[in-house]
Amino acid sequence: MTTPKPASSPRQVLLEVRHLKKYFPIYKGLMRKVVNQVRAVDDVSFFVRQGETLGLVGESGCGKTTASRCILRALTPTSGEILFREADGTVTDLAKLDRRGLARFRPQMQMIFQDPFASLNPRMTIFDIVSEPLYVHGMRSRAERTEKVAELLRLVGLRPEYMQRYPHAFSGGQRQRIGIARALALRPRLVVADEPVSALDVSVQAQVLNLMLELQEALSLTYLFVAHDLSVVKHISDRVCVMYVGKIVETAPTLELFAAPRHPYTAALLAAVPVPDPQRRTAIQELPGEVASPANPPSGCYFHPRCQFAVERCRQESPQLEEIAPDHFVSCHRAAELSLPGAVSHV
Amino acid sequence: MHPPAFPLLSVQDLKAYFYMDEGVVKAVDGVSFDVYPGQVVGIVGESGCGKSVTMKAILQILEPGGKIVSGKVQLRVRRAGRPDLDTGGPNSAEELLDLTRLHPNSKLMRKIRGAEIALIPQEPMAAFSPVHTVGSQIMEAILLHNKVSKAEARQRAIDAFRAVGISMPEQRIDAYSWELSGGLRQRAIIAMALSCNPRLLIADEPTTAIDVTTQAQILRLLRDLQREKDTAIIFITHDLGVIAQMAHYVVVMYLGRVMEQGPVNEIFANPRHPYTQALLKSIPSVQSTPRVRLPTISGSIPHPFNRPKGCPFHPRCTQFIRGVCDSAAPELLAVGKDHLASCFLYQSQEVTA
């Protein structure tokens, strides 16, 4: 099988994931015998270009967080490659590195978490929270750190005077800004954001999304943006990957994916999003059945029990990710012949 | 849709406060709206604006410390023994009851909960006890409100499961709630809520915790049930997409007060209140252009102990009128047909000064 190869583009590839797998064993009995495995990430391949945002979208349990944690090497992948390009052009496979080997890469990759309430230690001041990574990576002078923290807080739209306060004194949106300031402290080249706005109120979501777009421009950041909300993913991403039960079913430039999806699951996801326009009250489209279990996935194409286009071949043979147009990858036996509706276009 | 002449439920200037050691939380501070038979009223607003507390006050299930301070909750109820006689207006078979006058634990209030008004609670785990099967809990509800045998109650529970699209209802009825997937559990909760044929269903964020494809299944189910049985629904959500797809009439809340209410098309096409206008602009949509700046609402929702004086939205409002909006709270007044807004832009200042 081939992995998605980036089409020739002026932008270099910063991260390339090839055939990434993460299986969690299921134990049983006193002897803790392995009886089965959860295929949380099941042969995932994609790439992220320098300076772009790749959105990773899919329903609960499809493996988004597991894939992100493997990339940041918070988890050890079962197999596959995680190729990371450093500023000088050297490419390293992070999947093969141990703790010591990874140390050099840690500052270059940072994470923004979903829950701004749980991810900040309530007993640390904002200064402590934001300056901790600076200290760990060798900035010992307090004056220097104070100056840097002030700069970071201004960058994310918070007043530096707030530095000595504790997280409880801040609203959800402000806490997420603090989390972003901390993530940016070491000037990472890759930022992985796992559902960074899902816990925020709608009026505050827009503020944080705008901030992330501005920071990306100002600091030429690269984002892997993980979310289940298609509207949010569309808003922030240059390209989007859709996952289903541990696999990538489709990857495409954002507008193309939303206007002309080529995988039946992508089309079903788009059809399920309620449009905020009462004049377009559609018969609510329904995808039958439930998401398959990654511990016991169906044969062939994992989507076949729910797919209205399934044929015999879909039950037998697992489809491979193939490039059907520049930068557009689909994993469906019938991708070439199907014509699927996208999200209703903008008027 | 033409609403019938008489509302099924009429909430009038309802206030519900929580009295705590640190102070008073004015969770619901003067909320009024009507629900007509067969109508879906969407209640929308950001976290903490008082959506759930309004519903708990209507049902008199406020947590300790919470009290209804003033207002009325008028419900048309079927007179005992004549549930068949429903002609759409107050008549000999019906009476108007102010629920705030009933004791929360009174027999009548307990009967109204479930038989007249059913609730799909915001925390799905709170709907079922984990130690009994879902079927036995639905049967218990049926037995409480109906004079039927156990066997018949079981059959009704199975029918209710089938009606909400649960396959193999005879087996699934004997499952525990934690054995069901998120989508199935939500269907079971709806089956329980509908098992006693309520005329009003309150659905508090029934799809917030579930995936978008499952959400579509649940919305479809609720819409079909509402059409078939003509059940009125109060649908609470912070998702404007869900509101646009489900509601006939929309109530927009902020910090315990109604900012604006009106027919769904009016609210989306012709919002009058600055908060509604800003909220609608700030949401990304699958139809909008990627990677452009979204208009935002500045600042954040104030802490409940720090309620702004005057119009609760004034610290964040771009059309704020100094000396007016920060001195008194505007009243909810008509700005169109069935369309009301609570904003000084639409009130002559002499009236309110």
Ligand SMILES: Nc1ncnc2c1ncn2[C@@H]1O[C@H](COP(=O)(O)OP(=O)(O)OP(=O)(O)O)[C@@H](O)[C@H]1O
């Ligand atoms: N440590 C673990 N041990 C066993 N199974 C796990 C573990 N972590 C995750 N899983 C399983 O792997 C699958 C993928 O989980 P993951 O958290 O990556 O999904 P996700 O796409 O991030 O979902 P969500 O949208 O709910 O955050 C799920 O079935 C989950 O139950």
Ligand SMILES: Nc1ncnc2c1ncn2[C@@H]1O[C@H](COP(=O)(O)OP(=O)(O)OP(=O)(O)O)[C@@H](O)[C@H]1O
């Ligand atoms: N039991 C309680 N004790 C004290 N304050 C409470 C209690 N329940 C709710 N409140 C407060 O009342 C206000 C309204 O809460 P409510 O739960 O109605 O909000 P909501 O609109 O339903 O929000 P969400 O969208 O988060 O569910 C909030 O400020 C909340 O903190």
Ligand code: SF4
């Ligand atoms: S491979 Fe077959 S079952 Fe899978 S998405 Fe394509 S048509 Fe549907």
Ligand code: SF4
């Ligand atoms: S009353 Fe004043 S502050 Fe409140 S919404 Fe209207 S203009 Fe804005």
Ligand SMILES: [Mg+2]
């Ligand atoms: Mg996750």
Ligand SMILES: [Mg+2]
């Ligand atoms: Mg609530």
